[in-house]
Amino acid sequence: QQPVQSPQAVILREGEDAVINCSSSKALYSVHWYRQKHGEAPVFLMILLKGGEQKGHDKISASFNEKKQQSSLYLTASQLSYSGTYFCGTRQIQGAQKLVFGQGTRLTINP
């Protein structure tokens, strides 16, 4: 079951904050976040495991709400380099290596 990402697209000015959501109708074991620049391969950002932990590095963090089966990616004080399409990939079972990706959220940061 493909997770649903929202919003589909966001346009921000440099320095503004953004939240991207990834929701599933199935129970999840983990959520993986990636960023893809135009014409390039996706780059891994972070994994969230069930248990509701929050992770982050620099000004990008994420949380996983097990009750809602939803993960949120937070981009604080956005920089021009944050532009790209963000994908969440989900795993339903521990040990399963296959990921199911959402449709992506296109983030545009303007100066």
Place this chain on the structure above:
Amino acid sequence: DGGITQSPKYLFRKEGQNVTLSCEQNLNHDAMYWYRQDPGQGLRLIYYSQIVNDFQKGDIAEGYSVSREKKESFPLTVTSAQKNPTAFYLCASSTEIQPQHFGDGTRLSIL
């Protein structure tokens, strides 16, 4: 440096022709994957393999074939049965605890 190497970067296919995309990894990862990405779209799983000499169909396997004779290699053949092969093809690998990491991709077009 460890990584995933995809070749060629660009590939052109004639009508009725089979073409093979190469994917090699030296990360000692057990699992390997092939994804297809159409412009402005998400990642759709074609095939994946969790161990040598074994692989499973993903969501869009029709018109594609794979082999996994060595741990390091997971080539994808786009057959003439795939009527709309123009897309960006991404190979990835992972372990049970490590996230998926992607190669730089192959862009396939029809002549």
